[in-house]
Amino acid sequence: MAKSKSKQKSKTDVHRVSTSGDIEVSTYLEIAKEISGEQSIAAREAAPGIEREAIVVIDFGSQYSLLITRRIRECQVYCELVSYDTPWEKVAPLNPKGFILSGGPASVYQAKAPLAPAYVYESHLPVLGICYGMQVITKQLGGQVAPGAKQEYGHAILHLSDADSPLFAGLDDSPPVWMSHADRIEEMPPGFTALAYTENSPVAVMGNEDGIFGLQFHPEVAHTPQGKAILRNFAYRICGCQGNWTIGNFINDSITNIKKLVGKGKVINALSGGVDSAVVATLIYQAVGDQLTCIYVNNGLLRREEVERTFKVFRENLGMNIIYVDATERFLDRLKGVVDPEVKRKVIGEEFIEVFEEEANKIGRVDFLAQGTLYPDVIESAASGSTASAKIKTHHNVGGLPAKMRLNLIEPLRYLFKDEVRQVGLELGMPEEMVWRQPFPGPGLAIRIIGDVTKEKLEILRSADFIVMNEIKKAKLYRPLWQTFAVLTDVKSVGVMGDYRTYGYLVALRAVTSEDAMTADWARLPYDLLSRISNRIVNEVSGVNRVVYDITSKPPSTIEWE
Numbered sequence: 001m002a003k004s005k006s007k008q009k010s011k012t013d014v015h016r017v018s019t020s021g022d023i024e025v026s027t028y029l030e031i032a033k034e035i036s037g038e039q040s041i042a043a044r045e046a047a048p049g050i051e052r053e054a055i056v057v058i059d060f061g062s063q064y065s066l067l068i069t070r071r072i073r074e075c076q077v078y079c080e081l082v083s084y085d086t087p088w089e090k091v092a093p094l095n096p097k098g099f100i101l102s103g104g105p106a107s108v109y110q111a112k113a114p115l116a117p118a119y120v121y122e123s124h125l126p127v128l129g130i131c132y133g134m135q136v137i138t139k140q141l142g143g144q145v146a147p148g149a150k151q152e153y154g155h156a157i158l159h160l161s162d163a164d165s166p167l168f169a170g171l172d173d174s175p176p177v178w179m180s181h182a183d184r185i186e187e188m189p190p191g192f193t194a195l196a197y198t199e200n201s202p203v204a205v206m207g208n209e210d211g212i213f214g215l216q217f218h219p220e221v222a223h224t225p226q227g228k229a230i231l232r233n234f235a236y237r238i239c240g241c242q243g244n245w246t247i248g249n250f251i252n253d254s255i256t257n258i259k260k261l262v263g264k265g266k267v268i269n270a271l272s273g274g275v276d277s278a279v280v281a282t283l284i285y286q287a288v289g290d291q292l293t294c295i296y297v298n299n300g301l302l303r304r305e306e307v308e309r310t311f312k313v314f315r316e317n318l319g320m321n322i323i324y325v326d327a328t329e330r331f332l333d334r335l336k337g338v339v340d341p342e343v344k345r346k347v348i349g350e351e352f353i354e355v356f357e358e359e360a361n362k363i364g365r366v367d368f369l370a371q372g373t374l375y376p377d378v379i380e381s382a383a384s385g386s387t388a389s390a391k392i393k394t395h396h397n398v399g400g401l402p403a404k405m406r407l408n409l410i411e412p413l414r415y416l417f418k419d420e421v422r423q424v425g426l427e428l429g430m431p432e433e434m435v436w437r438q439p440f441p442g443p444g445l446a447i448r449i450i451g452d453v454t455k456e457k458l459e460i461l462r463s464a465d466f467i468v469m470n471e472i473k474k475a476k477l478y479r480p481l482w483q484t485f486a487v488l489t490d491v492k493s494v495g496v497m498g499d500y501r502t503y504g505y506l507v508a509l510r511a512v513t514s515e516d517a518m519t520a521d522w523a524r525l526p527y528d529l530l531s532r533i534s535n536r537i538v539n540e541v542s543g544v545n546r547v548v549y550d551i552t553s554k555p556p557s558t559i560e561w562e
């Protein structure tokens, strides 16, 4: 595809590194501890008795590279994304069964165009080049790529010239595919034949006897409905994968690894109420039981009933060790008079670390810090050359933080996507309500109150937020929507209630759909539902006399208002 990841990002979203409510917390912790000597474990070993296998996606910078990885995992084959300049020593431990070369923004005939590392061909493993990846194969194996006379973007119909190719097993005769390319294959490399064509691409799919294939279209996107079948065929029929990447295997293996690593050591984990830290805690608890202590800091910026709900699951249902700290007063004191959103974040981050360290010190010797880092965060950090913590650090300018904790990291979810984390949570028996929780920002309600944060405003916002959640859940929209919440603005306007003139707050309602929080669209909520939410808020929440609905998408807006 044409745009690179870096081009897509505007300067302003650099600091918004997370798609998860948990990362903020874990990042603060990461900043607080000494990174040196860290030992991070993540379970990507195959379960005992099962042969390790993986498809490795070589990344040339397409915005869809991660999606390819995800699609392959959906076929129950383990898959990782690595940059095109990754050395073999880093790839070999995955025991690759095949390579996929991603799309990318470059042109192979440009000087310094990125190419596939030699091991891709020297390993004699199957290779599937997608779009730019196909052009890379063509160039490296002796064919010719030329600028397309006609650019081809959007839908096309694929006509199979060799319907017997294992790549096409089970496919319809003329499946629709999604094209996005300018360059095209002028001459295939020696030994290759065209396996399918479209109106504008005589070589839409090519292949040779050694299991090297090229696709001019994008099988990973939803606009290629049978694309996943092609990827599955590649993984199973061409690479010979067994499909042992299952959530059950992942859990068993993680537990074994965590036990081995932790031994008799002690682990701490910051619970945030979010899915990632909750799944991490549950997984580690299953592995080492009471050697795990969770620290749950109430920063006074949580939603109504949040603390109770979290406790119910972790302490009552699972019986975990939890240290609960109600630090509301400390946080609110520090936030007094702070209106700048970024200063709010900084203050909250610093206070969190102080509280966390105080509590951790009380436990005595601790060896490990568990974190809910997810795969997209890992990729994002690698791509930008900085860790999530570095970004938040720069952004918050959190210099000179105490760095007393010398802990090793345990990041059992480091190689998982969010949907896989949810599956792990469900398989571990966590309640659906927790597993499907919408993301909630680390700084909590503080960044949903425009202007300074006071107890009175927090109560108003909690009441409004509670109504929004209640109605959205009743309408069965909680899960399909990425996030839904109320924002307490600093605008006051005139209203009339009964015979009285009122002068009250304006509450904004935000509901968005999104895949990953990088982009989002405002949700087309039914009018009746909007009306019910608005009526209930103005009737039940004193101090509010007007509700508006935010109909901007991201970009150009952000999901949160601050």
Ligand code: XMP
Residues within 6 Å of the ligand: 013, 016, 018, 019, 020, 021, 022, 023, 024, 025, 345, 439, 440, 441, 442, 443, 483, 517, 554, 557, 558, 559, 560, 561, 562
């Ligand atoms: P924006 O507002 O940038 O939000 O579109 C993208 C996603 O990130 C969440 N968000 C945060 N999460 N700390 C967090 O842990 C933060 O400071 C923060 N700011 C935004 C937001 O809720 C959305 O899911």
